[in-house]
Amino acid sequence: MAFTFTDRHIEEYRTQGYTVFRRILPPSLVADLRRVCAEARGIARENRGPQAQRLQPIADYPLDQQPFLDYVELPVLNDAIQRLLSPAYRVGGPRFLGVLFEPADLPWCTPWHRDWRDNVVGLDLARWDRIFADDRYLNQVNCALYDDACTWVVPGSHLRRDLRREAERFPDRPIPGPDLEGKSYIEREWICREYVESMPGARQLHLATGDFCLYRNSLWHLGNYVPYAQRATLHDAVDTDEFESWRTDIRTESQQRVEAGRGMENPNRP
Numbered sequence: 001m002a003f004t005f006t007d008r009h010i011e012e013y014r015t016q017g018y019t020v021f022r023r024i025l026p027p028s029l030v031a032d033l034r035r036v037c038a039e040a041r042g043i044a045r046e047n048r049g050p051q052a053q054r055l056q057p058i059a060d061y062p063l064d065q066q067p068f069l070d071y072v073e074l075p076v077l078n079d080a081i082q083r084l085l086s087p088a089y090r091v092g093g094p095r096f097l098g099v100l101f102e103p104a105d106l107p108w109c110t111p112w113h114r115d116w117r118d119n120v121v122g123l124d125l126a127r128w129d130r131i132f133a134d135d136r137y138l139n140q141v142n143c144a145l146y147d148d149a150c151t152w153v154v155p156g157s158h159l160r161r162d163l164r165r166e167a168e169r170f171p172d173r174p175i176p177g178p179d180l181e182g183k184s185y186i187e188r189e190w191i192c193r194e195y196v197e198s199m200p201g202a203r204q205l206h207l208a209t210g211d212f213c214l215y216r217n218s219l220w221h222l223g224n225y226v227p228y229a230q231r232a233t234l235h236d237a238v239d240t241d242e243f244e245s246w247r248t249d250i251r252t253e254s255q256q257r258v259e260a261g262r263g264m265e266n267p268n269r270p
Ligand SMILES: O=C(O)CCC(=O)C(=O)O
Pocket: 100, 110, 115, 142, 150, 151, 221, 222, 223, 224
């Protein structure tokens, strides 16, 4: 059935921190995007090795940009985003957008995190704290070109700071991922799964081909990856002027704080 926008999308986005526009991409666009993303996977692995998680932003690479522009301009998608939020919101597009891939060799997962708070080196945490519950900021997209069950979230956590049980589970900063050193393929798969499920309230997102998930990246979330599950998932923003200029300011400020030796409590990923 063709995608239709409903009030349920609004309610999910507000209360759970994410909603899925099921099968919103038409099959012809999925086919075009798959073709160009297969090339993107090759570039990502050439540049960053077999375990590369992503290529981003797509505009920086010698790829056919047209399928990504077709995605940005898709009328049904823009209509749904504007009904959910307002006409001030737009799809990020190639200058922002990346593609997430499966690893070639071994399972791994990211640490549990809230984006920006936990993975921007030098960030002044007060800057994140001031905007984390404001819908104009921190809207992120995973749009699946193959069925994708990599992402896990704690629904509703976008509305609040950490609960005591979450702080008790992850007392250290930066938040550690699982220790996979020297482990075999299957051991890594098991250890990651245990790590993922150790977060109270964790829920697995199941996206099917053509699904567009819009989520607050202030949610507790992570990505859990196995080489046998082929993945090409567009990773984008739903952007606003406010979020765009906040990102620019934060990058400059964080860089300055690093140079001054401050704000090192949150560098999950250097
Ligand atoms: O792979 C995913 O779906 C999530 C990745 C993620 O959260 C990140 O890299 O910050």
